[in-house]
Structures are given as structure tokens and as C-alpha cells.
Amino acid sequence: MRHILVHLDSGERTAVRLALATELATRFGARVTALFAQSDRYGPGIVARRAGPALEEAAAAAKAAAEAACAAAGVACEWWQLLHGERNHVVAETVICARYADLAVFGQYDPAGDAPVPEDLVEQVILNSGRPVLVVPAAGSYATVGRRALVAWNGSREAARALGDSMPFLAGADAVTVLSLRGAVESSVAGRVPPVDIAAHLASHGVTAEVDLVPPNEAGVTNMILNRGADLASDLLVMGAYGNYGFPFGLRGSNTRNILREMTMPVLFAH
Incomplete structure (x- = not known):
């Protein structure tokens, strides 16, 4: 960077x-x-x-x-x-x-x-x-970002772009938590996906991450992400933008627009 x-x-x-x-x-x-x-x-x-x-x-x-x-x-x-x-x-x-x-x-x-x-x-x-x-965000002060990062991960192309683009932040973070929403993506291909592991991928870059698994039927994705960020005192959210993979019944981009309206911490988007 x-x-x-x-x-x-x-x-x-x-x-x-x-x-x-x-x-x-x-x-x-x-x-x-x-x-x-x-x-x-x-x-x-x-x-x-x-x-x-x-x-x-x-x-x-x-x-x-x-x-x-x-x-x-x-x-x-x-x-x-x-x-x-x-x-x-x-x-x-x-x-x-x-x-x-x-x-x-x-x-x-x-x-x-x-x-x-x-x-x-x-x-x-x-x-x-x-x-x-x-x-x-339109309110608050942010002297620094990325010390306590939260990654919204659903295995989509957009999420992969965001993860790669955020690596300079993640490599220097004090704490990284991955909020894994992949269950909804893999439900239709259960048993046919190799044992992929986002934590192992991050570890190859020297990033130690905690992974939180979210049930596929989790409702209120936007609130769930923001609430988890608040619980962890996260100062950066990393997420792919304008995809609907892993968000059941969601319109394309709806969660992105919700986060853009309601964000409570800086967000790194990639599409």
C-alpha cells in the first residue's frame, strides 16, 4: 500500500x-x-x-x-x-x-x-x-483503523477481493476475527467442497484469526455484523460489496447498502 x-x-x-x-x-x-x-x-x-x-x-x-x-x-x-x-x-x-x-x-x-x-x-x-x-462513518473520530479487525467472510468473489485487499491491515492487527457466513453457500454442495479453511489461509500470511461460525439461517445480517463488531470493539470491518452469496433471500447489494447507511466503524469494501 x-x-x-x-x-x-x-x-x-x-x-x-x-x-x-x-x-x-x-x-x-x-x-x-x-x-x-x-x-x-x-x-x-x-x-x-x-x-x-x-x-x-x-x-x-x-x-x-x-x-x-x-x-x-x-x-x-x-x-x-x-x-x-x-x-x-x-x-x-x-x-x-x-x-x-x-x-x-x-x-x-x-x-x-x-x-x-x-x-x-x-x-x-x-x-x-x-x-x-x-x-x-459520518460521525465519530478515527485516529487509526485496523488494530481490531472484523472480516465478514462468505466465500464469494467479492469477499475474497476484500480479504486480499485488506491484508496490509490484517498483517499488522492486534486482533482479527472472521465472521464466517459460508454455511449458506455450501448447503447446496455439501460433501463436494474440499476442507477449505480461511484461518489457515490467513495464517500463511502470518495473521492469527479467530473464526466465528454463523448459522446459515441467521436473520438480520447487517445488525448481526455490526453488533458483533461492537462486542469486539472492532475498529475496521472488511467485507465484499454488492454480492448476495451467503445471505439467504437477500437482494443483490442489499446488505452493502444497509452497512453504508448504518455503519458504526470504518469499513473496507471491495467489489
Whole structure:
């Protein structure tokens, strides 16, 4: 993990994301790219697609904050700014920018928030960037993440991507718990699956993990995950996004959207 992108806007939560991004850069020896991207409250210029004065002013303030935070942490900082704030432009260009980093740090969408960010921005980045996305809750402070990690594991492609992408965190964690939901996946092929073991796989990376098995008919997957995280005082949830494997009767992506709405700790998503 050598390049961390952090999304900035004019909201108060920008400071929380900046502090976390610089802490991660220090921990992993990475550089930080600060990306300013938000909708223009007054729309882009009519004659030319360009940012309005208010958007330029907000970008300048965010740039100063990013440079100060990186300088204080002693990490290299790069500045990226979108050309204007038209909604589709913001979403499409942010997705592209996230592809050029090892990890993208975003904030949970807050409908009552103070920054005009497209509601589906984080979802689109998770779905289309091809990179792991660390989403920071809209409330609370998070000086560090990944010391006590909780992995939601169901054996799906998305979960495997998330597990691999989170390995830098897991390798340095003080405690790792795997919440195994694989029973629902294997019920239809019982007896035909080799004796796979996620704990053994993690051990090959030097990660010692406790595994909690969840019954296949477990109801309320979102609440169960978040409650288990609270019980363990977890500071990071790792999960695959927008798959329905292992979640009986669930619509594709429903648990991802539930977690995005109700998260109580930073979540590393991968799709």
C-alpha cells in the first residue's frame, strides 16, 4: 500500500478523513493524493464547464488543509481537483481517479451533511473503480483503523477481493476475527467442497484469526455484523460489496447498502 487517495469536499468531515489518510500513509510508508470533488451548489458555468466562485473557494480551503495535514505528518502530498461540479462529471471522474491509487478513503454519505456530494458517489466508486474503498462513518473520530479487525467472510468473489485487499491491515492487527457466513453457500454442495479453511489461509500470511461460525439461517445480517463488531470493539470491518452469496433471500447489494447507511466503524469494501 504505497498510494492513498482521500476524497475531500467542503464539509467538516474532511478533517477526519485527512487525519486518517495521513496516519495510514505514515504507517505504510505511502504518499497521499487529496482529491477535491463535490457538486457545485449553483451548477457549473453555463458558457463553459468550469467551477463557480464558491466551488473554487471551497477547493482552495481544502487544498490548504490537505497540505497542512500532510506537512504535519511528514508525508508526500499531491493535489487533484475536478474541473467543475456537474453531478455526472463528479461521479465519473472520481471513479477514474480512484483507480490510480492502492486505497481510496471516502466518507459515508450523510443526507444531513454540510457538503453537496452526490448521494451515490461512494457506491459508484466501490462498484466501478476496481480498488478497495475505505469508508469512514459520518460521525465519530478515527485516529487509526485496523488494530481490531472484523472480516465478514462468505466465500464469494467479492469477499475474497476484500480479504486480499485488506491484508496490509490484517498483517499488522492486534486482533482479527472472521465472521464466517459460508454455511449458506455450501448447503447446496455439501460433501463436494474440499476442507477449505480461511484461518489457515490467513495464517500463511502470518495473521492469527479467530473464526466465528454463523448459522446459515441467521436473520438480520447487517445488525448481526455490526453488533458483533461492537462486542469486539472492532475498529475496521472488511467485507465484499454488492454480492448476495451467503445471505439467504437477500437482494443483490442489499446488505452493502444497509452497512453504508448504518455503519458504526470504518469499513473496507471491495467489489
